[in-house]
Amino acid sequence: MSTVPGSFRFVSSNRRVREDRRFVAGQGRYVADIAVEGALHVALVPSQYPAAKILSIDTAAALAMPGVHYVLTGEELAAATDPLMNGLDTPNVRRYPLAVGQTRYAGEWVAAVVADTRAQAEDALEKVRVGYEPLPYLTDPEEALDPNSPPVHPEHGSNILLDRTFVWGEVDKHFAESPRHLSYRVTWGRNSTVPIETFGVVVAWDPWEEVLDVWASIQMPKYPDQIARALRVPANNVRVHQDVDVGGSYGVKRGIKHTVLCSYLARKLGRPVRLIEDRLENMRAGDAHGPDRLFDVEIAFNDDGIIKSMRMRALDNAGAYAGRAPFQLGKPIGAIVGPYKIESVQYRAQSVTTNKAAQEAVRGFGQAPTNYAIETALDRVAQATGLDRLEVRRRNFIRKEEFPYLIPSGTHYDSGDYHTVADKVCKHIDYEGLIAERDRLRASGMLAGIGIAACLEPSGGNSSFEPLLNEANKTTTWMDSCRINVDGLGFVSVAIHTTSSGQGHETLVSTVIGEILEINPDIIRVVRPDSLSSLPSNTPVGSRMAIMLGGAAFHAAQKLKAKLCTIAAKQFGVGVDDVTYSTGGVTDNKSGKRLEWAELVNIAHRNYHLMPEGMEPGLETTHVMQVPTGDKLPENGRVQMYPCHSFEFHMLLVAIDPVLGKPEIKRYVIGHDCGTVINPHIVKGMTLGGIAHGLGAALYEEFVYDGQGHLTTQSLMDYLLPSSHEVPNVEIVHHCTPSPFTVFGQKGSGESGYLGSPAAMSGAINDAVRDLNISFVKLPIRISAISDQIAAAQSLKEKQA
């Protein structure tokens, strides 16, 4: 089905992104812009303790404040709703939107105040008197493994949510046979995507129609279903409006608890209710945190730097509730060996509860931390063998003729040409020259280092990690849909069935349909109907929309084309194989007669007597697409995870003033291969933005909890987002290895850049300080830590001298 790159009319060309017009004019329609008459505002009472029994909640003073309508407690809400969905089989880790009986992290919502204005709600929340009895708490994941640690959920019996060890291949044998071993620990600090728009939701309940209208800044599969389940209402009572623009998500815009809370209030009070998180609510309790993980890794290799086997233990601090965190240990299983031919792997995935905020899905779904751990291995093997880090990677890369390549954990990598991408980057950057420049910087008194990272972006997301980690879950279906309607005047409208948070889905779909129908994409209208009018979708998670929405649009367009051909063939009195579709019209191959678009539309809409027998009138086609390759449940701890695997190869040079400790990026080049690119602007933006996001994770961003269990980086003054000053000018080197599993050979790019830039930056800093016999093994690497360690190493050197 794949088409040769370069043969496209619209695909892969630098067409404008149609969504941009409304955004530059300030006409985006975000959730906070939705004005619903009479809406009440919600503000949330945060827990002052990381763990405490809630003895009492006195709402009288708050209710007496001006404009206040209601104060909702966890007890009341829990009695009326079911617990929020929990993907693991841990029924006693119950979670409700508001704390019930006990708080489990500082900032957790204890009560919700509803008032005429947000300011009044904030005034009143200060008057809610909560009686607490502080309980023992923990924030350290290793402490959580101790059976005697204070349990976050006493009913669950321990703090362990998940502890699974997978052995893929003959790990012990390979270790025994390998002449050299090394081991290390690296830690990925808790960070997240922190979109500039916080999460928000507006809910209105119509008791006469029995419809709950929901507008939300959402990126959440099965969102309407989850709301309906928790509220115990029929799912077709929930109408989610998907034409809301989402102000950035990259995974975290989940908002189930917010929505259940507001929905309950809207029904209870008979008024529309809105909750637009403020930044403090978002940072400390917005379910917006990402992976918080340490890795213990052992590598078995030989003197040539060939890695034979790996043992990896990943211990992830999920925070107070299960959320999606445990699954973020599962998804990386689909690329657990990175782009390398590691023959066997032992992987222990441990997820524990602590008294930190609950984690949610973050860009890459656990892949970026895992890539950081794997890339550290390559650098360490190079150091141990005295080989160049580039050479070690080249020696271990899967070769292009080996695809599709089956990795030990059961996934086939679709395609790739890692050596060529690496070569292109080295040529573009002039690797020898870069080394010379590094050495020149070193000679000038600076510390300087080159960072290299090679990694994969699994894409076309499904949920294979769910049945893999939870045997009760038999889900293999993970579809997306597209519907095309050509109206009676011949104009094309397309429905897509999810929200967008900057991925350019309207552009994607119109480009693909324009390509297949050979008509100008700009005249195709794309709409996002509400969830009750929608076909099934799983939203843009797992870097899937180029593959899945692009695929669904492709197939729907092919169906439409086939319909047009059938109609035309009937008019020509020939078989459907004897006609050819081109640029909107159909030609009889033999006679050369042609029916144009308008004529075919007219027949479909007005001349039923001319229609082929059995064909439905009108011109409408629909395609519901299943993820390619997603047709099997896991067997023996092995599963095909995502179908496609984009490749990225990072190389950068940093210079560090040894006193200041601040890494200054001198050059940054990324080689990127995501198969056929549908819109180059979009892919470029994703890649550059992903790199910036990853540099944040490497150097600046962390949700830090202090010894009292309080989040110390609650505002953007302390949680540091990279500005234009911090992000380097990045050069992109392109390569295209089409995927055999997708309609145009496209792969995903929604997580590109982010998956490798933290590893690359870590590698560059460690290269810079290598001669001092120090290394940095925890992200983010703060400038103060760099300078302090350098100073300590230098003074040790002086003492020894």
Add this chain to the structure above:
Amino acid sequence: MKPAPFEYVRPETLAEACELLAGDEDARVIAGGQTLVPMLAMRLARPTVLVDILRMPGLSGIRAEDDAVVVGATTRQAIALEDPVIAKSAPLLARALPWVGHPPTRNRGTVGGSIANADPSAEIPLIAVTLGAEIVLTTPDGETAMSAEEFFIGPMLTSIGPGEIVSAIRFPIWKQKRVGTGFHEISARRSDFAFVSAAAQVALDDDGNCLDITLGIGGVADCATRFDLSHLIGQRLDRAKIADAVTAATADLEAASDLHASAEYRRRVAATFGVRAIEDAIADAGQQAGDKSQ
């Protein structure tokens, strides 16, 4: 994140403003608001009344007097950054101003506001301390002034009394022919408050001997700190002399650790920046051949 309720008044005169402030200890001055408003939004500050002096006549503007550049308190940082009088006669201030916040905060933030806010990491208080500027206060009893070192007494703490308003800052003019400046700052991100900043101004005679020198360090101790390096006057300064002097001067600098930077880091960088700032100032002075008295 909405502020607690307050009243808002915009008095016509400084006297009226002083009276309002003297009559209510929970009243607060607002000018540019770039530091105060976030504190209000997070309810870390809960004034009863905000007394807005931003557009009060006569309170903004920059002029050179005989011995000082006088900057009115409500002069916006963006205006000061572009100002030729400051560039010529208070060059150290000119050198530091690009480091103050971002363009949008400089468009609203005022020079006096930064002084009154007294953040130990802020650039303008550092320059005031380094140059020995005078802080002019308008009080219910009239105008008074004190040195910057007297004015700043701790993190976000000043000697400002009830009913008093910072109305101007007098940055001394150095009249030597060859005056040079140096300024260094470091933070995780370029535009953040400094982990450490250093400002130096040096005057040289025609032979390159030091006629006058001052060095200040910000971001480290509770207040910006000025160091007495007068023993260097009269000497021709080389790196070793500068390093010795700065090392000795900053040895007792008190520093605190926080999430972003350790105390050791702050002290280490302070010593290095001190040397670099002085070296830059000497190099800069060396290039100033012109006669400034013209």
Add this chain to the structure above:
Amino acid sequence: MKIELKINGETRTADVEPRKTLLDALRDDFRLTGTNTGCEHGVCGACTVLIDGNPVRSCLMFAVQADGYEITTIEGVAPAPGELSVLQDAFCETHGMQCGYCTPGMVLSAQNLLQRTLEPTRDEILEAISGNICRCTGYGQIVEAIELAAERLRQSNAPRSAHEVTK
């Protein structure tokens, strides 16, 4: 308190609490929702508006302080409905955005820069937008958009639109 503000060339009035920020007044009272709320503590720049032509964070200013100024929001930038300014068009040409949330503030900061100079250096561009955080793009295509707009404005011998030359 009663306020009378001049927004995008029009005089608008409202009755607001003193504690209401200019940002909230623009969004709630005047329904100019192109100005976005990001952090409400002056860090992210999503709420940037122009005050007398200069970019300012509208979350760090109270509505009661905003009388007497020329306030320009993103809604005041397009020359006509459906028609983009040269700068806005350049943002579309280079795809200088993804989710669009920081975009209004980014466009206004850039517009101010291009009013000051049509030959901005890369460093000047980076400084001009350094107070506007973008989480999507890594800034690359935003810088390209501003460079492209500067180039087009330099090459155009037509006067810039009325909105672009105010102040």
